[in-house]
Amino acid sequence: MAELLQIKDLEVSVEDKKILKGIDLTINKGEVHVVMGTNGAGKSTLANAIMGNPLYTVDKGSIVFDGNDITEDAVNDRAKAGIFMSFQHPISVPGITVENFIRTAKSTITGENVRALAFKKELKEKMDELSFDTSYAQRYVNEGFSGGERKKNEILQMAILNPKLAILDETDSGLDVDAVRIVSEGVNRFHNEDNAVLIITHHNQILQKLKPDFVHVLINGKIVKTGDASLVREIEEKGYDAYKALA
Amino acid sequence: MSELLFNELPRPTFRWLRVNHTPASLLGESEETKSVLVKGNDAIISELPTGTALINPNYKGANDVALTQLVNSAEGYAVHVPANANEIVGIRIDAGARIASRFQFIVEEGANLEVQFFLDGGLANTTNVQYFNEYDVKANAKVVVKKVNLLDDTIQHIEHRYTKLEDNADVEYINVEIGGKENFLHYEHDLQGQSSKIVHDIAYLGNKEQKFDIAMLMSHGGKKSFSDIHTLGALSDTAKKSFRGTLDFLRGAVASEGAEEDTCLLLDPTVKSISLPLLLCKEDNVVGNHAASAGQIDQNKLFYLMSRGFSEVEAKHIIVESMIRPIIDRIGDEVIEKAALTAVRNKI
Secondary structure (H helix, E strand, O other), X not given: OOEEEEEEEEEEEEOOEEEEEEEEEEEEOOOEEEEEEOOOOOHHHHHHHHHOOOOOEEXXXXXXXXXXXXXXXXXXXXXXXXXXXXXXXXXXXXXXXXXXXXXXXXXXXXXXOOOHHHHHHHHHHHHHXXXXXXXXXXXXXXXXXXXXXXXXXXXXXXXXXXXXXXXXEOOOOOOOHXXXXXXXXXXXXXXXXXXXXXXXXXXXXXXXXXXXXXXXXXXOOEEEEEEOOHXXXXXXXXXXXHHHOOO | OOOEEEOOOOOXXXXXXXXXOEEEOOXXXXXXXXXXXXXXXHHHEEEEOOOOOOOOOOOOOOOHHHHHHHHHHOOEEEEEEOOOOEEXXXXXXXXXOOEEEXXXXXXXXXXXXXXXXXXXXXXXXXXXXXXXEEEEEOOOXXXXXXXXXXXXXXXXXXXXXXXXXXXXXXXXXXXXXXXXXXXXXXXEEEXXXXXXXEEEEEEEEEXXXXXXXXXXXXXXXXXXXXXXXXXXXXXXXXXXXXXXXXXEEOOOOOOEEEEEEEEXXXXXXXXXXXXXXXXXXXXXXXXXXXXXXXXXXXXXXXXXXXXXXXXXHHHHHHHHHHHHHHHHOXXXXXXXXXXXXXXXXXXX
């Protein structure tokens, strides 16, 4: 399989505090990876570092995406290269409607004019698939949305922007069972042989519908164990304490 | 004219803070010319003769000298909406000359009035646009005023506005303040009536050396009266904004509620934002809330937008526009909304 993302010896700090302490991770096209770990282990830091959040400083190592070293690239350049991050806490953008926001984002990322009628049709289809009330297309982005609606909006953006790598940072947190199912189905529809998904989570609810190829256990800034989907059950049975000694 | 003190606080604070008023001179030539277009039902619009008495003779405006001079020299328009009528009035001020005008609205019981107030234009030389709006809103009447200021950056813009609200009167004011070199806006709203209600939202966007000097007094006299002030905007370059908001609960304003909030986005370290929320209270059973915030662009918001492909500059534009857009969207006139949005986009 073609290599999509290669992270080598990545060390990242936030406000001079070292969070990631040497991460190696390779993701190929067509794969679903899951990073699990305790609170504060560095899972969201990994997601932010890949997306290029300037509040996170890369002290060492490299991030290569689709054959290009993006370690120093700006956030928007990474988005244009094909990386998408679904936020744990999506922000609201009052004054800009969901439809206008996603259409403008798509036009910016693809560099092409997105025609209004075709876009409206695509948006409606994707919203229907997510059981997302289509009237929300005319509401301001995330303004007055519930937690579940914000997460659906993230998955909607992912579906339309169609990135090569989708990073889902705690997308399942705060969602009820039905919302987790809808979001999982949305990710399944998106996933194909030409893209990849990196799921950051600390519980397994979202993994009941998504079948990962690789599961990584992140403890104290290091990946201490990598395995297949069976590792999820092992974590469930043993808890994270069993892996702390490996960090 | 010599220096005048504009927008004085109703109760001065420490002098060394230098916030009790704003000193300024009236700019431009002394010749006064009318260039005002008023559209609406002719039956309710008439001339307002020079020197017509004020609805509230004690109202001082942004500066009493300037207001007195205006009242004694300027002609204007009287709008009288009969009881239970529904009317829309459009006013356009084209600042192609110095403007001094006056508008007096009397809205009888149960009537509905919407006023669309649009200002644009200007001259190569600095000049002065000054006007006085008075609203006498009778019981159960409703007034909505939507004002958009797209004046050129040569204009000294002074608005005096007084509102009297009787029982159950309901007033909504929306200001979009984008133009003007110096803007002195003085609003005094007198909630005399029981259960009277007023909401006043102001969006502003300042750049270069623009000034927005806003004073607002909500005077609660009636029982269960309600007021809400919200000013929000962004400043760049060396622009300056002063907000003096006062909630004054008078004796008898039992169970009244007032709130004021001032939010300012500072896009450059060279801008200046002053916020003075003041609460005055002579009545026990009232609720007064105030909040003020001034800060730079939220880095998390910037990251979110950039993660959707927008460059840093584009993301900042979206953030500024997204602040002001919800208020522009309430104007309700597509052409004016578009003009306001274009002006916003040209400035950021």
